[in-house]
Amino acid sequence: MNRIDAALFPTYTCLLVLCFSFAIGQPSITRNRNLEVPVYKSPQDSVRLANVNALYDKLHNDERVDLKILDSVENLRDVLREQAILRFRILYKPSPDFTPYDSLTLIRDLRKVKRVSIIGLQLKELPSILLRCDSLQSIELVNCSIRKIQKQINQLPRLTSIAILNNTYKRPLRLNKNDRITLLAIHGDHARALPRSYRKLKALETLDLSNNALVKFPNGAARNRKLKELSLQHNELTLRDKLKLHPNLEKLALQFNRIQQVPDQITRFPNLTRLSLNHNRITNVTPAIGSLKKLKHLSFYNNRLTSVPTGVYELRSLNVIDLYFNQIEAIDDRISNWDSLQILFISHNKLLKLPEKLTTLRLLEELYAYDNRLTSISDDINQLSKLRIIYVQNNCLRQIPNTLLQLDSLEEMDFSENYMTDLPETIFNYPKLRFISLMNNPWRENVRLFIDRKSKELAMYDITVRVSGPRNSFH
Template sequence: MDEKQAIQALKDKNFEDFGYTLDENKEYVIKIRIEDSKDLSEFPEELKAFTKLERIWLLGCNIKEIPEFVTQFNSLKEISLSDNPIEELPEFLSEIKTLTDLNISSTNISKIPESYSEIPMVGIIIKDSKIEGFPPILYKWKNTLEALYLNPLDELPSDIGTFKKLNWLTAELNSFKYIDTIESMEWLKLYNSKAKYLPENFGNLKNLEDLDLRDCKNLVKLPNSIGNVKKFWGLMLDGCERLTALPRGIENVSIGVLDLSGCHQLRSVPKGLQVGTIRAENTKWKSMPSGIFFSEANTLWVTGHQISDITGIGNMYNLELCNLANGNIQKIPDGIGRLKTLSSLNLEHNKIKVIPPALKSCPNLKSIKLFGNPVFDMAEVDLLN
């Protein structure tokens, strides 16, 4: 069976979700992906036809074991078996010297064989497997490991900083101790952690680009040293219910998306935030946290709130898209006329009774939505649009 025949044979099996990737020259299959096919209980024999195979993704199937024929693939880099009832990793995988990435999340695997220490592991995902804590074998890869997804644990080991290439970490922690020693870190996912404080020297992570603290419900504050980080593509604080303010140092950081959804107690952020998008959905804010109207945001998306007064919004000179739907806003302030870049304004389901003439001073305003307000009058809204 050649590769074309093997592809057709796999297609004929009508998997729930099937895909493949060819090499740059469109000659050989280098990746096979099969997802959500519970009828699939073993690796398809057709895989043997793909002599240049680099990545095998069998996700959400019913695979119970890894066959020995995978050792025949001389270029195999990744095996991803998330959400399968596999209970054991076979010793023979250690024979695959090209293997660098292993995903065994949501499996019944409880141990990584010691023989795997010879594999030059770059990325390993053990989250939601039966492997607990910080497995000692990880130290065998401290010079190669770049991405690590762990199961919940109390805290990272004190020598985690010796993993010099580690740049992506996902973990639920009871303490954020030693996080600040991983100076190579770029993407840090700590959602659902129980810790109250990030280390004061968190700013040591100068290469950090993405910080996810979603649903860290005990988090009380962020350290001022966070201002030493150059940029965040995303700073996810949604669900951090106890945060009352953001530190002054954060005004020095360029932020792509700042998510404050569910930060019900947030009262202030520093003026002059260098941020692209501010998002806060389903908060209990009765007033906009001070400082937000003095940010450089071009998108403000605050919905499902209790805010009644948006005086000050006219200071958001970069604002292009504004969505403040589903709140208690009483009026549109005249200062909104200073927003020369504003193109879309959504104030649906508030308590606005008057459309101010100042909106006509917004030269780029293409869309205004006021449905669900006392003022709503389609003829008048159409005139503005």
């Protein structure tokens, strides 16, 4: 696979962000969580793995070690990791842009404080000093023990956001009535410590229950009429349990769970506009998914699909679909149903050709089809008049169709890691061109010289042309 320098290629960086956090934006109060530690099946497993790790490190630093022995120990370490580690838990730290609670007494004017972190306290109620912070908008409780969020929060007129990170109290958290809180994030290791209901938070719009070791879908927010976003990333969900109707939910994030099948119950979220199922084990998707008529963003990044699910073809409102890292061998002509599609991610699959009806997607702006087995690009590619970005690197292409040169809208292209020897001279004449990569193709000598010359000329106009690479016979 071609590696792209993100510093030279800002759009690719945006693409990575989109793929890994597709469905729901993480609240700013929960971003600075940077340490994961393993949870072992038993103390003995922890000791065994520690001993093997120590042995591996010792052998790795020994220049005289037999490589076969080193490989054997490395394999043993990998097996033990798989067997010994149940999951990973996060050690939470306070957000750096929040004011620490213990420094509040040093602040002359508490009315200017907007964000506060309370760290490592046993709390029966929120500290009374917070009531003097008239502008307080966000509170995070990090590694505290608290049983209920009291009526005090109603005395903070601007408070809209609460994060509870690793609450050490093991019983369900109790919530008092509140008409202002719009965002609640609870992250921890104990699903039994989650509230049974969220109905008392009348204004709740975003609920983030990521990293709670949930094995069943939390239906406690089904009656929150204003709830729009629900994030359940990094749990143990399978979607096999009964789901309640969530009539108002618009965004549902289910990344990093244990989902193997998307069941008929997905219709319990009839107003979804954004659904992320990234990093699961999905092989089957119910045709009923096609009833989600408002769905605009759908992501199956890194699953086990061998074809585009039948019901997905019926989603006519899709603007973006992400099928990266699956095992899809073909996309059929029903793709023409996606007449609102703007971005198509189908890289890292097993496609031998692009679908014939691709060119009916007249709103398509970005096409990512690299790391497949494509041998050609259709001559009617010029019908995609809005296409700005096309990435088809790491395929089996032998030429660029002349019709592609008719697309004045193109800004970024990548034809690296293919089998091209010739290149149309007008490939650099796009009026909006910003980036083109031609790396690792077996160009003819005269073509190589032409590309080198053009790359120097275009550099003066901040247009990047990349061409160097080991596959070229002349390098």
